[in-house]
Amino acid sequence: MPLTAPFQRPAGPASATAGWPVTAGSPATAGSPTTAGSPATATTSAVRRPRPASRQPQQSGNRLERVGYVTRRPDPADRRRVRVAAVPSAVARAGALYGPYYTRLNELFASYSADEVAVLTDWFTRTTGLAQTYIDEMREQDKG
Known part of the structure; x- marks a missing residue:
């Protein structure tokens, strides 16, 4: 049973996964979709995690946007929200970085x-x- 890396896109047409959701946080949690099939995740979803500083998700989003890992756009369903989407090249970079680690995890898991x-x-x-x-x-x- 292989592990799924958090940076892997869900199966489906390219248009449905182009804005695959990422959330602010560590590499271990970044990319965990809060709403399956959603083109992006709302920044406010990150606030619902246990005890973040009030501006922590926004600051993390700012840093990720500055380095080109994510883009932001208004949520068409709720004007108070902002949607955060992974930049495809950033997903590829994360895959290149963490792919070998996930291969090792899969090998370890297969040994049980x-x-x-x-x-x-x-x-x-x-x-x-x-x-x-x-x-x-x-x-x-x-x-x-």
């Missing part, structure tokens, strides 16, 4: 038995639930 994969899947699923519960608790504390 079905039982080992089941344990890994269980651990990641359960720890993700724990993390979300903790985030929710912290948000509730902030409200009170």
Whole structure:
């Protein structure tokens, strides 16, 4: 079961993936689509992540735009939002940079038995639930 690199475009016609969404953040999370099939993701989607500084997503977007990794355009459905789209050449550069790493990850993952994969899947699923519960608790504390 190969891993999917976050910089890989989803399958589909080129016109549907030309503005494949990226979000501000680290290379491990950049490019995770917030809305499947969407031509780009709203900057405000990045704000919904746990506890970012209020201007962090905008500042990250500014840096990514300055270096030519993303473009911004108004959201046609909501004039208050801005859509952020990956620049195709930036996607290619990320692929060249991270491709060898993902090849190694796929090779490592292929070396696990079905039982080992089941344990890994269980651990990641359960720890993700724990993390979300903790985030929710912290948000509730902030409200009170």
